[in-house]
Amino acid sequence: MAKINVGNVSEIPEGKMTHVVVGEKDILVANVQGKYYATNNTCPHQGAELHEGELNGGELTCPWHGSKWDVTTGNLNWFPQKLEPLGSYKITVENDSVYVEV
Template structure:
């Protein structure tokens, strides 16, 4: 898992809950939906609202500022005013630990 960084323990993310993190200076949010853990940027693409303060209903996270919605599995916009999808990160779970992979720095 050389490209993956350990960020949390599986027990830290309950079903239907969010966990905000800062990983190498990046604001990231973890969510558990149907037993799977997903990682995505914690800033709404509309005007950077804190998604971890929003609501998670099913696979949809709602920004608390202007109610934009995104699919936590894919980052796709489900409802505006956001037009740009969220950045998502690959997730691996091993031995009770959660790992994510950040894109290479340019």
């Protein structure tokens, strides 16, 4: 398990998202009401980069076809067809730096 530095807390303010590429993984990190959450950044529908979508509270909307995800769990909230969950990663904050465990 590797601990990857995603950036400083000031770079990911409340309501914002970023992403980090680790090997073959592309991981989205979101700040929801001061807490950080990490999921896979690739939409399982057709591969959009989810960090380019919109974040509303804990709900992330895919920029391509509007699937809606709970970014705090990686689970699908809404889409006309079934999609696999995004999965989630553990986040830690140390000395104002945000880390994701991959």
